[in-house]
Amino acid sequence: MAKQQFQTLRGMYDMIGEQAAQLGFLFDQFRGLAEEAGYQRIDTPLLEDTDLFVRGVGADTDAVSKELYTFDDRSGHSVSLRPEPTAGIVRAYIEHGMGSWPQPVKMYSFGPMFRYDRPQAGRQRQFHQLDVEVIGDAAPSADAQVITLAQRLYKRVRLGNLSLQLNSIGDPVCRPKYRKVLVEFLKANAKHLAAVDKERLERNPLRVLDSKEPGTLAVLSDAPQTLNHLCEACQAHFAGVLEYLDDLGMPYELNPLLVRGLDYYTRTVFEFYGEREGAQSSVGGGGRYDLLVETLGGQPTPAVGFGLGVERILLELAEGGASPQPPVPKRVYVASLGEPARLAAFRLIEQLLDGGVPAVGSVDRDGIGSQLARADKLGVPLAIIIGQKEVREETVILRDMTSGAQEVLPAGSIVAELRSRFGVA
Numbered sequence: 001m002a003k004q005q006f007q008t009l010r011g012m013y014d015m016i017g018e019q020a021a022q023l024g025f026l027f028d029q030f031r032g033l034a035e036e037a038g039y040q041r042i043d044t045p046l047l048e049d050t051d052l053f054v055r056g057v058g059a060d061t062d063a064v065s066k067e068l069y070t071f072d073d074r075s076g077h078s079v080s081l082r083p084e085p086t087a088g089i090v091r092a093y094i095e096h097g098m099g100s101w102p103q104p105v106k107m108y109s110f111g112p113m114f115r116y117d118r119p120q121a122g123r124q125r126q127f128h129q130l131d132v133e134v135i136g137d138a139a140p141s142a143d144a145q146v147i148t149l150a151q152r153l154y155k156r157v158r159l160g161n162l163s164l165q166l167n168s169i170g171d172p173v174c175r176p177k178y179r180k181v182l183v184e185f186l187k188a189n190a191k192h193l194a195a196v197d198k199e200r201l202e203r204n205p206l207r208v209l210d211s212k213e214p215g216t217l218a219v220l221s222d223a224p225q226t227l228n229h230l231c232e233a234c235q236a237h238f239a240g241v242l243e244y245l246d247d248l249g250m251p252y253e254l255n256p257l258l259v260r261g262l263d264y265y266t267r268t269v270f271e272f273y274g275e276r277e278g279a280q281s282s283v284g285g286g287g288r289y290d291l292l293v294e295t296l297g298g299q300p301t302p303a304v305g306f307g308l309g310v311e312r313i314l315l316e317l318a319e320g321g322a323s324p325q326p327p328v329p330k331r332v333y334v335a336s337l338g339e340p341a342r343l344a345a346f347r348l349i350e351q352l353l354d355g356g357v358p359a360v361g362s363v364d365r366d367g368i369g370s371q372l373a374r375a376d377k378l379g380v381p382l383a384i385i386i387g388q389k390e391v392r393e394e395t396v397i398l399r400d401m402t403s404g405a406q407e408v409l410p411a412g413s414i415v416a417e418l419r420s421r422f423g424v425a
Contacts, residue, residue, distance in 0.1 A: 011117070011125025019314075023128065026310055027110050029156050030130045034108035037149055039132055042107040044088035046114075050078040056087035056296055058263025060204040067115035081114035084262065085131045086289065086305060087296070093135050094298040103136030110310075121315060128310035130284075135293065138302035140240030143268045143288060147241075148248065150272060150284055150306050159317055162283065163273045164251065167226060167258035168238040169206070171266045171290065174231035179205055181224045189219045209259045225256035234267055241268055264289040268304065274316040283316055284308030330422050333375035333383040333401075334361035337368050341386040348384065348396070348414070355415045356424040376401060382421075384414065 008014060015023055031041070050070050057064050069081040082088055089107060092098075098105050110130045117123055132149060134142050147164070154162055170178060183205050190198060194213035201208055209220065230238065245252055252270075260269045271285035286306025293301035332352065336345035345363045352359035360378065362371060368385060375383045385397040385406075396414050399406045409417060418424075 009125075011119040013124060013126070022314055023310060026130070026157065026313065030108070030110060030153055030308075033149065033153055033156060034132060037106075037145070039106040039108040042089055042092060042109050043111070044082070044085065044092055044109065046081055046112065047079050048082055048088050048091070050080040052087050052091055052296070053080055053083060056090065056264060056292060057084060058204075060207070061262055063115060063261060067117050069114045069116055083113055083115045084307060085109055085111075085113065085129060086133060086262075086264070086292070086307070089131070089133050090135070090292050090296055090298070090303070093301075094293065094296060098135070099293075099299055099301065104142065105135045106132070107135070108132045122309070122312045124311065130308040130310060131305065133303060133305035135303040136301055137304070138290065140237050140268075141244055143237075143241045143304050144244035144248075146286060146304050146306055147245065147270055148250065150286075150308060151250065153308065154272065154283070154313075157313070157317065159274070159283070159313060160320075161275050163253060164270060165253045165255040165258055165273065166241070166268070166270045167255050168230060168234055168267050169226050169259055169265060169269055170230050170234050174229060174234055175266075178224070178226055178229035181229060182206070182208075185223055186219070192216075192219045204263070206259050207261075209257045210261060220257055223257075226259075227254065227256055237267055260285060260287060264292040264295070266290045270306075272308075274312070275320070282309070283312045331358040331360055331378070331380045332418055333371070333378065333380045334359060334363070335368055335371035335375065335383055335385050336361070336363050337385075337387040338391075340388055340391045344391050344411075345384075345386050348386070348411070351415050352418065355419055357415065357418045357422055372399075372401075382418070 050068070053064050053068060059065060063083040068083055070078060073079050089109065093105065108131065111128065112126050113129050114126055116125055119125060130153070132146060134146060151164070169175065183201070186193065186201050186205060186208060190201065192215050193201065193208070194211065194216050197208045197211050197213060197216045200211075208216065209223070211217065211220070258269055258271055259265070260271070265287045267288040267290065269285070269287035272283050273281050274283050275281070284306060286304070288302070288304040290302040293299065293303060334345045334349050334352070336342050342363045345361055349359045349361050349363070360380070362374065372383060381401055383399045383401055385399060390396055390411070394411045395408050396411050397406050398409050398414070
């Protein structure tokens with residue numbers, strides 16, 4: 001009977017070698033930029049109470065109604081894999097009493113999300129997001145700072161030719177009036193709407209604005225715009241956001257159809273788009289969600305944030321020929337020949353690692369030539385060679401892997417020597 005060969009589930013994938021290194025590189029760049037801007041890290045569970053997403057994200061959103069990974073645990077309680085990070089972070093904000101901390105509370109996170117979507121380039125069922133949240137700040141400057149942080153990351157990883165699109169979708173004061181006008185318009189043109197958008201019209205009319213269906217898009221070209229139906233407070237807030245961006249000289253486009261896919265958004269929404277065609281051209285976006293904390297049981301608290309798609313960023317970089325190249329770590333390779341040297345090499349690798357010097361080696365392999373060939377493939381700048389002669393004389397040979405030059409150094413001082421050369425404090 002043939003052994004079963006297991007494979008990744010559809011929409012899941014392994015990240016190996018260079019791809020995993022690129023993922024780590026993006027995370028490191030994001031972490032540095034976020035912490036420089038005063039954000040503190042938060043990690044929330046992958047698994048949450050299903051009702052957190054139903055109430056927070058919206059029962060009628062695709063992320064919850066069609067794509068949520070949901071199951072009953074052994075106690076019969078409904079739990080779900082997170083489809084997005086914000087609801088879990090707001091839950092943590094409430095649960096841990098962060099409302100009593102100095103406001104705003106600025107947090108960042110990164111990690112995997114899960115949506116049972118149709119797999120395609122740039123969208124898998126498990127995907128990664130970079131996320132920031134500013135909770136407790138109602139000022140338009142907070143919106144602008146979140147947007148500029150996203151753009152700073154894109155610049156840091158050399159992702160160019162992006163377009164920033166902005167809109168304001170109002171708040172509970174002005175949105176009902178706009179909703180009424182929009183519903184009247186859509187019902188008058190219902191025969192031209194796609195079937196899926198006719199369903200959205202009944203359940204969540206604003207979601208029709210996010211349609212990608214050709215027939216619906218033709219209708220939406222004449223649809224009433226949210227920006228023409230904002231109350232004075234929302235108009236002033238959005239004008240403030242644009243003023244800050246204008247002052248920085250940051251280009252943007254106003255997109256009256258931009259609403260994003262989650263129900264918790266209020267006022268400012270934004271999206272960054274790359275040059276690729278299709279629905280997966282977005283590389284990240286976000287907006288303000290001033291009602292979410294209260295919706296999930298906390299005190300009324302304004303908030304704004306973003307989520308950036310890691311796979312989308314990597315795909316955009318790859319198609320532009322600019323995939324991030326993480327720096328090759330400065331490591332030393334320890335090669336040995338003979339039984340006494342094998343033990344000495346193993347001991348030296350451990351001493352180097354204890355001293356903060358990255359070190360690798362294959363002490364059980366015979367043949368200095370094959371060991372140095374492996375060191376060359378690993379791209380290490382230096383190799384240490386230990387043979388029986390070096391063991392007797394308590395020395396090592398330090399080889400420059402670029403020039404081939406070699407020098408003999410005392411074994412007792414090699415750790416200190418390499419700490420100095422590698423700049424280990």
